Amino acid sequence: MKSLWVFLSLLSTVAFAAKMEPGHYQGWDIETKTVMADLVLNADQSLIFNLTTPDFTTPAPGCTGKYAEAGNEVTSDVICPMEFLPTAQVRMDITEVTHETIRATDGVAVPVFVDALGSDPIVFKMKLIEAPVIP
Numbered sequence: 001m002k003s004l005w006v007f008l009s010l011l012s013t014v015a016f017a018a019k020m021e022p023g024h025y026q027g028w029d030i031e032t033k034t035v036m037a038d039l040v041l042n043a044d045q046s047l048i049f050n051l052t053t054p055d056f057t058t059p060a061p062g063c064t065g066k067y068a069e070a071g072n073e074v075t076s077d078v079i080c081p082m083e084f085l086p087t088a089q090v091r092m093d094i095t096e097v098t099h100e101t102i103r104a105t106d107g108v109a110v111p112v113f114v115d116a117l118g119s120d121p122i123v124f125k126m127k128l129i130e131a132p133v134i135p
Contacts, residue, residue, distance in 0.1 A: 019097040020074050023131040027107060027124035037112075037124055041067060047076060049090070063088065089115040102128045 022043040029035040038050040050062040058080065065078035072095040078088050093111040101108035104127065111121035 019072075019094045019099075019102070020069055020092075021128070021131065023128050025102075025126050026129050027110065027126035030109060030123045030125055035122065035124075037126070038062075039126075047078070049076075049078060058082070069094075085116055093121070097126075102126065 020041055022041050025037075025039040025041070027037040027039070029037075034054050036052040038052070040048045045066045045068065046064070047067045048062045048064055050058040052058070059082060061081065063078040063080040065076045067074055067076040072093060074092040074094055076090045078090055080086060080088060091113040093113075096108050097110065098108075107125035107127035109123055110126045111123050113119070113121045
């Protein structure tokens with residue numbers, strides 16, 4: 001019985017340790033404020049990512065994949081419906097993300113690294129706009 005209690009305690013700690021909970025996130029790049037990101041993280045670790053710039057919009061259904069959160073990073077290998085970028089590896093540095101900052105009106109700075117775009121990150125102000133309702 002004690003081992004069951006320890007297991008459930010560890011499980012709940014892991015579940016609440018996640019900084020990026022399932023939900024719908026939006027962000028904009030800090031530098032130009034013209035690149036908009038739309039990110040949906042699902043409870044099954046799947047994601048949908050769309051990007052909109054003044055001259056480009058990710059074709060439907062957007063880039064899709066599975067994500068993992070470890071420490072201060074969220075990583076994903078995504079498949080995109082674009083000939084020039086069919087796949088990409090994405091890494092987000094979520095060091096500054098907390099329950100409060102991701103819900104703040106002005107969001108929180110999140111550096112996003114995309115392997116196909118080089119080694120420098122694009123820093124987005126990200127915020128949670130809709131958390132799933134869990135009955």
